[in-house]
Amino acid sequence: MATNPPILPYARQSVSDDDIEAVVEVLRSDWLTTGPKVEAFETAFAEFIGVAEAVAVANGTAALHAAMAAAGIRPGDEVIVPAMTFVATANAAVYQQARPVIADVDPATLLIDPDSVEKKITGRTKAIVAVDYAGQPCDYDALRRIADRHGLRLIADACHALGAEYKNKKVGVLADFTVFSFHPVKHITTGEGGIVTTGDRDAAECLRRFRSHGINANHRERSEKDTWRYEMESLGYNYRLTDFQCALGLSQLRTLPARIARRREIARAYDRAFGSFAHVKPLAIAPQVGHAYHLYVVRVRDRASVYGRLRQRGIGVNVHYLPVHLHEYYRRTFGTGAGDCPVAEQAYEEILSLPMFSAMAIDDLCRVVEAIAEEVEEHAA
Ligand SMILES: *Cc1c(COP(=O)(O)O)cnc(C)c1O
Numbered sequence: 001m002a003t004n005p006p007i008l009p010y011a012r013q014s015v016s017d018d019d020i021e022a023v024v025e026v027l028r029s030d031w032l033t034t035g036p037k038v039e040a041f042e043t044a045f046a047e048f049i050g051v052a053e054a055v056a057v058a059n060g061t062a063a064l065h066a067a068m069a070a071a072g073i074r075p076g077d078e079v080i081v082p083a084m085t086f087v088a089t090a091n092a093a094v095y096q097q098a099r100p101v102i103a104d105v106d107p108a109t110l111l112i113d114p115d116s117v118e119k120k121i122t123g124r125t126k127a128i129v130a131v132d133y134a135g136q137p138c139d140y141d142a143l144r145r146i147a148d149r150h151g152l153r154l155i156a157d158a159c160h161a162l163g164a165e166y167k168n169k170k171v172g173v174l175a176d177f178t179v180f181s182f183h184p185v186k187h188i189t190t191g192e193g194g195i196v197t198t199g200d201r202d203a204a205e206c207l208r209r210f211r212s213h214g215i216n217a218n219h220r221e222r223s224e225k226d227t228w229r230y231e232m233e234s235l236g237y238n239y240r241l242t243d244f245q246c247a248l249g250l251s252q253l254r255t256l257p258a259r260i261a262r263r264r265e266i267a268r269a270y271d272r273a274f275g276s277f278a279h280v281k282p283l284a285i286a287p288q289v290g291h292a293y294h295l296y297v298v299r300v301r302d303r304a305s306v307y308g309r310l311r312q313r314g315i316g317v318n319v320h321y322l323p324v325h326l327h328e329y330y331r332r333t334f335g336t337g338a339g340d341c342p343v344a345e346q347a348y349e350e351i352l353s354l355p356m357f358s359a360m361a362i363d364d365l366c367r368v369v370e371a372i373a374e375e376v377e378e379h380a381a
Pocket of ligand 1: 059060062085088089131157160181182193194
């Protein structure tokens, strides 16, 4: 009986012996949570981005929630988010009892379409969320112009775009708040984890309070000052990231440039291979961007059957994403539905994320290209 080949996943973490040692060292120390590694990780991350402040939290979704709170999103506000994103982007607005308003995307890049954003603005709009889909930065100049003209905050969900650049500026300095995730499928991991970057020191204080119950001083600071007293100033959550996770993040951060370079190499190899294919269309890339390639997305016809045939061959392709407004919860709660964002809906029928991670071997890459050649290109001919 033939056994199926092992599944090549679309994403996978890389954890080295150095990473493991860094975590173990913290496990043997006095601080398991909110110790010296949190600040060390935040400082190193802020330095990598070139931004004043970075605030580490429990996961990327918590980072989005914290950014919404720090941006002043309140009940009844409207927050514009793109249709083509992970549901967490929109959920974060709902956590603040705001209404997510779904904007359509550009057909070539699947990034939020500034014209669609402009059309969705009302007197209640408070913020725009840019999602750097697949790892490609949005049109930040256009979004900033719209935000400034209407007095809106600009939040970036850059969970796909750690290390990406827009006009020679790193993603992380382009919005009022930028959010990253350290889930194992992302560029670097802390198991679960996330971070918010901002240039505004007061906003960073707000984020720090938000991640710890809205209390104005953390346990370590109190212990250093030898005082029992603390004040809860606002409603916050327990969104803290542990010290051993930050040790992992700090260790992973050292290899980030090499990881990004490797992802770009894999993307170039895919680009070259698919350049001569008539039935495989990689997403367009705007000039003046440095893509970080969290995902490598192609458009194909008859996606459902292509997906099935590739999975059958052990190629762990995936679909990112069912548009937000088509999810049952959003349809039921906010009355969204088919026809709201036709570009995202059409794209959803065709998109396929191919395996893309920094530890991917040349053999894996060849296996994917060969499978695509046979199951898409030759199948369509
Ligand atoms: C991964 C991701 C998130 C959420 O991050 P978690 O760390 O899993 O909470 C949010 N938005 C986008 C676009 C993501 O890819």
